[in-house]
Amino acid sequence: MNTIHFQEKFEERHIGPSADEAAEMLDALGVQNLDQLIDETVPAQIRTAGTLRLPQALGETAYLRRMRAVADKNRVFKSYIGQGYYDVILPGVIQRNVFENPGWYTQYTPYQAEIAQGRLQALLNFQTMVIDLTGMEIANASLLDEATAAAEAMFMQYGLRKNKAANTYFVSDNVFPQTLDVLHTRAQSYGIELLIGDLHDIPSTDDIFGVLVQYPAGDGTIADYKSLVEQLHARDISVCAVADLLSLVMLSAPGEWGADVVVGSTQRFGVPMGFGGPHAAYFATKDAYKRNIPGRIIGVTIDSNGDYALRMALQTREQHIRRDKASSNICTAQALLAIMAGFYAAYHGPKGLRQIGERIHGLTVLLDRALQQLGYAQLNDTYFDTLRVELGELAGPLHAEALNNDVNLYYQGTIAAIAIDETTTYQDIETLVRIFAKLKAKTVNDVDLAALADTIATCVPQALQRTSAYLTHPVFNSHHSEHEMLRYIKSLEAKDLSLCHSMIPLGSCTMKLNATTEMIPVTWPEFGGLHPFAPIDQVGGYMQVINELDSWLSEITGFTKVSFQPNSGAQGEYAGLMVIRAYHESRGDTHRDVVLIPASAHGTNPASASMAGMKVVVVKCDERGNIDVADLHEKAETHAANLSALMVTYPSTHGVFEEPIVDICRTIHQYGGQVYMDGANMNAQVGLTSPGLIGADVCHLNLHKTFCIPHGGGGPGMGPIGVAKHLVPFLPNHQIVSVSGPQGINAVSAAPWGSASILLISHAYIAMMGAEGLTNATKYAILNANYIKTRLENHYPILYAGANGRCAHELILDCRTFKSVGIEVSDIAKRLMDYGFHAPTVSFPVAGTLMVEPTESESKAELDRFCDAMIAIREEIAAIEQGLSDRADNLLKTAPHTVAMVSADTWEKPYTRSQAAFPLPFVRSHKFWPAVGRVNDSQGDRTLICACPPLSAYEEIEA
Incomplete structure (x- = not known):
């Protein structure tokens, strides 16, 4: 056999069934080959005539080698651009064990709370962090980015306005331009008039329903908004503050000076810039607005045993239920990045965050004093981390000299803005001073930085210096060593079912393989360390990826x-x-x-x-x-x-x-x-x-x-x-x-x-699959779905099928008839947890059904395990129908069964412990234990707690 020219195909790693397994599945379907199945499934009139025009598929090693060359086309300069994006130090314990860990990044949205308690706790930590730092009463579990969070705030303020004729939203002219850009888009569709101007010149008319300010302002200055907010509230005008969350370790919280809504980004909490994202935005407001706040809210409740449990709260507000009456269309957010930000806060704690904030501010003050000593006019009297230097005729030369030193500043005409961040060092300040000194025909030695460093004083106004405590909960004060942090991360990870454990057969959600090779370039500094507003000639690698992906996706669509x-x-x-x-x-x-x-x-x-x-x-x-x-x-x-x-x-x-x-x-x-x-x-x-x-x-x-x-x-x-x-x-x-x-x-x-940084994943997938691999992925997705249909259709009614009796890539199991014996579709979802599976999509698009999508990445063995579980559950329902099991106290109604329940000293159930926990042989060898019993949704909505409760409250919850 000649293997000289053999190259392993990534397609064979991505697609689950082997050739032999596929043959067995096709035989079960009664078709000769895969093409016959596709012909019976996809209408002939919409079939493409030829193959996709895509580059030849690359192997994994070859792709990574190519991407190394692409990454080298990105030039990662030291960024002082700011404008809402800052370089960070991502703790290695979080990078390795969360960001790069499929136990965290392959989970689904936590609709099935009992097998998502770790993720829910991490998101509750995030909410608590936001509530504490902003001084507000309630926060959600993240939004998409700072600008869209501001737009969501505008919509909420619009919906809550007392004067329903008011149609004008006043926005400070000192906000980041990208925020203003998105506000224009969102305001247009609702007919909201944006009025942009100086906060001292807000008109006294009755048509203004809300005001948006930035804190610190877009130019870096810090203003006291307290009296302004009081005046606006007297006119029934609500106020949104777009706040830099890290600055709030030093600045008075917006909730303390009266803001109604506080939004912003948590990117500075250990999340790489990544050329623009992904980053978790935050949204915090007053408790009175809890039914108006967009996005997910994680709340505390109890489980069936009366123990502490978490779940997504107030789901009746969501767009899935309210549809065109919804106040937001948000379906998901940035959970993984919010989790990282919450872990970052837990790792550093309140003292560590304060030290980071003070260090950033101290270096900013040091640079300010040095530049003034060199004869430059620094325009900001108050600031946290951003300076603005008037350059006059030196603007051009300064820009060129900064580039010569691999430094990016933010330029506005003859003004250069400099934003200091967590990664800035004393040596970086020396470099900046050297650049500015050269233009004055001086050297860094003409400035006594050491002496200046000894006389640093804050440039935060005394009235706005933070005195209130934050992050007082034990979760933010217990995990500061790497050992403790690692164990905490792993303890939460162990409570969550992910693709590491089993297939997640959610219809319309497509939980397919996220291959390791696809993920690797995302954390390379050449991609993670770039500012989204970096000069275009420094981002050649990203431009190549984006242009190639544009071409490939255009061909595919x-x-x-x-x-x-x-x-x-x-x-x-x-x-x-x-x-x-x-x-x-x-x-x-x-x-x-x-x-x-x-x-x-x-x-x-x-x-x-x-x-x-x-x-x-x-x-x-x-x-x-x-x-x-x-x-x-x-x-x-x-x-x-x-x-x-x-x-x-x-x-x-x-x-x-x-x-x-x-x-x-x-x-x-x-x-x-x-x-x-x-x-x-x-x-x-x-x-x-x-x-x-x-x-x-x-x-x-x-x-x-x-x-x-x-x-x-x-x-x-x-x-x-x-x-x-x-x-x-x-x-x-x-x-x-x-x-x-x-x-x-x-x-x-x-x-x-x-x-942009996660575009690398899709780029890798297409490049390594190629035209043939992508087409085969589609075919196998259809094969896997139809195989499940064939195995289950004699046990569950299949709600819909095409002209030839085939489904596409997903199918709907009708569970409505089980209501006659008291079994709801949610009972089946909970019982599946005992078998080690996440439920398919529950009650969508039809109430009382399960929508199943296996994806092409699952092997026949995994599909069979899932089908065996579903058939076994059907037999458990049959036992109720036949009167062999109690209608109220049975395997489904009590599910899921936790290790605490099964190992309790007493067992009074009408079925055995083994039936509860190990219903099929494969479960015994690969058991995933739900962390809590069935979650009480109504209890959590009646008593909404969306921050980490104090330790004393845990006893109250149990009581």
């Missing part, structure tokens, strides 16, 4: 160009609709504001449409779960004059390739509308068909689904949008870095290319 700015799937939906809106407006069709959305659509679809200022008209589904084409035709014709778009998911949310999709798209175009395709199910299209071929005009892509970015326990995500040629001019632009043309809409996210 059949579109012309891709925008990478949206940093979540819901954000992509919103961006796509805003692009459509801009297109209509460019043609004078400003009245087109009706969006048709099928009844089966994901909850973020109608929420996003509402956020974009659209009117939602629901299209019926037929008895097979497909779009009712007659109803669609009727409503498209009825609303023809105002039709803006159709939002459609393909394959459908019901897991079916709907035959008339081309006709559906043609109908929308006939009446002047555009077709927005939700890319949630793109993993059933790649290589077989494409949105462009089907007839869509824009499609967002969940890179954290189809293209392998990990879910990270509820984020990060990326939701770039691909568009047809006529929509390209309207793709999102950016205030600081031009990424689109003059007709481009305002920014939808803070950074020009969204969470």
Whole structure:
């Protein structure tokens, strides 16, 4: 056998079933080969004629070798740009054991709380950190970025305004430009008028409902807003503060001077800049607004044994339930990054954070004194970490000299801004002084830095110096040695089920393999250490990755160009609709504001449409779960004059390739509308068909689904949008870095290319899979789903199927008939935990069902384990139906069973301990124990606690 030219294919590592396993599965389905299955599943009229035009697939070693060369094209200068992005020191114990650990980054959003207690505790820590530092009463578990968090605050203030006629939002002219950019985008769709100006010149009119300030301000200065806030409150005007969280270890908390909402970024808490993200934003407000706060809230409750437990609280506020009535379309956030930030605070503790803050401030003051000694005019009298130096005619020479020393400053005309961060050293200050001194024909020796360092005084106004305590809970005062921190991280990790343990068969969530090789470049300093506003000639590596990914995704989707700015799937939906809106407006069709959305659509679809200022008209589904084409035709014709778009998911949310999709798209175009395709199910299209071929005009892509970015326990995500040629001019632009043309809409996210660092993961996936591998991934995803369908259809009714009885990449198990014996679909979800599995998607898109998506990455052996578990559970239900098990006290109603329950001295259940904990042989050899018993949701909502309770409270919870 000649193996000289053999090269191992990454495809064979990514796709779970072996050739022999695939043959067995195909035989079970009654088809000759994989192509026959695809022919029976995907309508012929939408199939692509040829293969994807992509570069030849690279092996893992070859890809990493290539990426080393690409990384070298990025020049990582010392960044003093600031503007909301700062270099950090990520503690190694957090980098290795969280950021680079699949036990943390492969988890799903913690909907199944009993097997997510570690992640929930880490997010509760994050909320506590934010509450303490901001001086507010409640915080969420993170948002996407600082600019979009500010936009969410504006919306909340708008919704809470007492004067419903008030329509003006006053924004300080001293905020970061990217924040103002996103505010413009969000305000447009709701008809909110933004008034930008000096805070001393706020009009006395009645039409202002809210004010936004930055603290410290965008130029680095620190102002006392207390009297201003009091005056605004007297006029029923609410105030949002965009605050640098790290500065609050030294500055008076916004809650102490009356802010109603405080938002910002936690990037400075150990999260690399990564050319713009991902970073966890925070959102804190008053307890009175707990039902209005956007995003996830983690709350304390009890489990079935009366013990301390955590879960996501107040879920009835969410867009999945409220749909177009939702106040936000947020579906996920930045859980992994929030977890890292919370661990960073726990590792350093209040004293450590104070030392970091004081050191940053001290070095800033030292540089200020040195520059003044050199004869420069430093413009900021008060500051935390940012100086502004008037350069006059020296601006050009200073810029050149800084670049010669591998230093980036932030330039505004003749002013250079310098932002000091955690990584800045005394030697860095010497370098900066040397640069500035040279332009004055002096040297660093003309400044006595040592003497100046001995006379440092704070430049924080005395009235704004923090005196209140923060981070007093033991969690922030117990883990300061690496040994203790490591053990704490691992103790929480052990409470969470992730892809490390078993498949996570969630429909529409696509929990596929996040390969190690795909993840490796993300933590390289050449990618992690770049500021998003770094000069374009320093980021050649990133530009190559982004341009290649643009080309590849355009080929995969059949579109012309891709925008990478949206940093979540819901954000992509919103961006796509805003692009459509801009297109209509460019043609004078400003009245087109009706969006048709099928009844089966994901909850973020109608929420996003509402956020974009659209009117939602629901299209019926037929008895097979497909779009009712007659109803669609009727409503498209009825609303023809105002039709803006159709939002459609393909394959459908019901897991079916709907035959008339081309006709559906043609109908929308006939009446002047555009077709927005939700890319949630793109993993059933790649290589077989494409949105462009089907007839869509824009499609967002969940890179954290189809293209392998990990879910990270509820984020990060990326939701770039691909568009047809006529929509390209309207793709999102950016205030600081031009990424689109003059007709481009305002920014939808803070950074020009969204969470750029995790684009590397999707880049790696496509490069290593190649055209054939990507197409095979789609085929195997369909094979795996249909294999599960075949194994389970005699035990559970399958709700929908295509014309030939096939499902797409996912299927829906109907569990509604079990209600007759008191079994709810949630009982099945909890019982699956005892078998070591996360539940499929519960009650979506149809109440009382389970939507299963196995992905192509799972082997036949794993699929069989899952099917065996589901069949065994069906037998447990049958025992109830036959009267052999008690309707109230049975294996499902009591699930999940914890180690404490099973090992208790007494056992009074009508079934054995073994049946409870080890229901099948494979469970015994690979047992995952749920950390708590069934969580009490209503208890947590009745008594909302969203910060770490004091130790005494644990006893109260148990009581």
